[in-house]
Amino acid sequence: MSSDTFEKPDPPKFTFKDIQLATNDFAAENLIAETSTSKVYEVQRLQSEEDEKVELINVLVHVLKYVLTAETVFRLPEACFPLLSVNNNIISVVGYCGKLDEEVTVIVMQNEANGSLDKHLSSKTLTWIQRLRICLGIARAIHYFHYGFREGMSVIHGNIKSSRILLDDNWEPKLFGFEFSVVCKPSHPLVRIIKYGGSLEYMDPAFEKTGGINQKSDVFSLGVVLFEVLFGQRARIQNDNRWYFADLARRHYEETRLDELIDPDLRQQMDSQSLHIFSETVYRCLKEQREQRLDTSRLVKKLEKALEHQLRHENPVSISIF
Missing domain, CATH: 3.30.200.20 (Phosphorylase Kinase; domain 1)
Known part of the structure; x- marks a missing residue:
């Protein structure tokens, strides 16, 4: 740049x-x-x-x-x-x-015309292509924070959740919510914080062991949001388990039971390869070990591929993901 x-x-x-x-x-x-x-x-x-x-x-x-x-x-x-x-x-x-x-x-x-993403998760009119474009846009924003912001500077957003994403009149996502954002060097292994400030259901589980966050903490939070978009429901805490939603998503992926959590009408729209690439990619964002999670550059490429398959499925003649 x-x-x-x-x-x-x-x-x-x-x-x-x-x-x-x-x-x-x-x-x-x-x-x-x-x-x-x-x-x-x-x-x-x-x-x-x-x-x-x-x-x-x-x-x-x-x-x-x-x-x-x-x-x-x-x-x-x-x-x-x-x-x-x-x-x-x-x-x-x-x-x-x-x-x-x-x-x-x-x-x-x-302000943006369509308000925050959390208000539209269960929408019956938000198509799979629109949902994929929203997910890809969020991933691109976070990649910019991590690696494209300025040379020698990386920003950890620290508060990624669906209520911190606005949607414009074309359903293009706009990330905000900078009260927990910190600036560090791209190679900085960990930023120790006094307390976790974001919503607990999006919290990186590694924070409790390390007392700090890094770029992969944003990746975990993003994974929760992307599964929210797939399932059409907000992340939630149950029985004091702050990772209930992440655990639910991981378990259904590992047991090949994701269809149980996806709206049937939405599922009918999906190209099988698009869903496979998307779900495998998002699952890798929710790994408990930070080093096993995707970085945002690979995440963006995977989501682009999922969108490409869906576009080809719906319109084999013309494909454009930009």
């Missing part, structure tokens, strides 16, 4: 007062999502007091409280925000508010 790719100008800064006015002082009626470390507000109109010509329509205001790490690593700084929009499958950051204190910042993001 050429260096001039990174010359995109900074997204505009907003003052804290701008954000207060837009959200009606962070009113509950504008709040659409909340976790222990972040809140997301939907805003129809946002304008900076410093420039009356700046007007953004239908955006999301993401208030982030960063999670501290136990090592000297960098959280994703505002200086990196312009680099996010270089990738088509990462949310477009259209502005931000400087840090309110040492741990909190506000990102203004472009």
